[in-house]
Amino acid sequence: AFGGSVSTNAYDFALRLGCTRIVLLGQDLAFTGGQAHARGAVLEDRLNLKESRLFRRQLHNYNQLSALPVRWLPGIQGGQVRTNDKLIMFYQWFSRRIPQDVSDGIRVWNATTVGALIPHAEQLQLSYFESRSESRYKAALPNVQQVLQVIEQNSHPEDQINQNDFLSELRTLVEELRDYRSLLHQGVELAGEILAHVDASRFTEDYNARLKRMSELDEKVLSKPELSELLSTAIQGVIVRITENFQIESPVTDDGSRRANAIQTLELYQGLLNTTGDYMRGFRKVLMQSSL
Template sequence: MLSKTVLISESSTHPAVFRNCRLPVFFFKSVFPLGKLIERHAGIVSELGAGGSVATTAWDFARRLGCPEIYAAGLDLGFPGKRTHCRTSLSSMYTQLRTNRRLSVDAVNFAGITNADPFLTENNSGGMTLTDNRLIIYKWWFEGQIKSAPKGCLYNLSKEGIKIDGMEFRGKTELLKKPVIRPGINSTIKERIDTAAEIYSKNGFNNIKKLVQTIITECSRLEKICSAAAVTLKELQTVSEQSTLQNGLKLLSEYDRQISDSPSKELTGFIIQPVLNEIIDEEKSMFENSGKLYCSILEACEYHRIHAERALSRMA
């Protein structure tokens, strides 16, 4: 069934997805620094709205394709019939695997429905459907995007789904009356994939390979700098002479400059930011915070370098 599927993703998706996927893959712009670094080398320019859900990204994708009509299936944004998912969904099957004698399926489903302040709201049939404070955010997102998007025909096939202003309810019968144009769509998709593959084979692969090599080189450079900085910092903690201390601090400032002036600023920022957040929340001495920063950057660079080296070996 998936043999004719095209995967559209951003680069932060778990690597196992791409390793196990034998489908054509198209990337859109990432919101993460490391992803942005990849995009700059791979020539990724397309951007999709990230509303925090597969549904929001899929809707934005359909809109950007210029579809004159968009039909949303399964977009209920609530709990019709007090159900969290359809019975054959992955989430439903996962719930079955989690249950035991002390944790029943009903208990898991009850928690899923009640742990975000559920309430009733109007649905597409004029009745009421249970939703909660999490799902209602997506309703607001859709309504905001629909107002700012170019005019088009948007329809929701979920009769018991909560009402979304600007997205009219349509039954599946009307949708099934539409002409069958799948063969034409498949032909267009194949043509576009072949064109993209030809462009990528000329430039994309080599650019990505160069990027991975750059990441390895940059991580190795940062590892050396952080190792040297950590040694200097340790030595300064036992220094009492003022001139020696000043010289050591100047040396640390130079190390800091080399780290912050990294040619791959996105990568450096990606590595440093989580550590900075931890340091800000802790009340420790300058030496302790600096030591933690250098060690954390060192560990992060080593981690990224090892995985980049593995990736490069697969490209050989």
């Protein structure tokens, strides 16, 4: 589901699983209390590793709040809440999706207590669901166990994964990733060269030739849809990092646009390269363990 966040993907996944009742939680979609991240969130905890005398969490928080123009949305508790275009993307996704699902018989509640008011989602306190969830869980557990027993009884040997076939396909995948990684290496080097040209304002024929090579390389990378789909589970982190660093208020000049594009291209290829390496190491570990 295109939405760009864990929450939008989780929402879509729940519907695909057949859920007819969905509760949103922690979707303030705003800078509640003047903070970019909730206390205890993973992104907030990462700052403990990044903090130094020259980089404080307050500076990071300020950068997050000031990176994009301030926008305002109707608040759950009334009035207006501060947000920006990045969070509004997710707000608009829910605003478009929820009315469609409600018309199809899906009930959607928002148990978030502060932040932006999401249209068409019923507003309720989390305590309302907590008081009912335990009894419903106990009542549903026997049904779940029965379903698992039926699945086990009706499973057939031919439905099981053949280990040799699986390992063979995994070896093939590692080889394909090796070739793919070679393309990504070229992309990182080429994007770095283009960025160097931009920083030096050398917009020569050599610069244009590199742009052409980059376009050709982009097409080669995009021609591998199976590998792109495999890497898509990890690429969200790359996209988030790029969008977090994107400064929409940077000078609107040709040089500024060229530099922003070059940096984003470099980060995207570097992120894909790192992700590919992680997958290859994991797959090779599986292959090594299977040979013991």
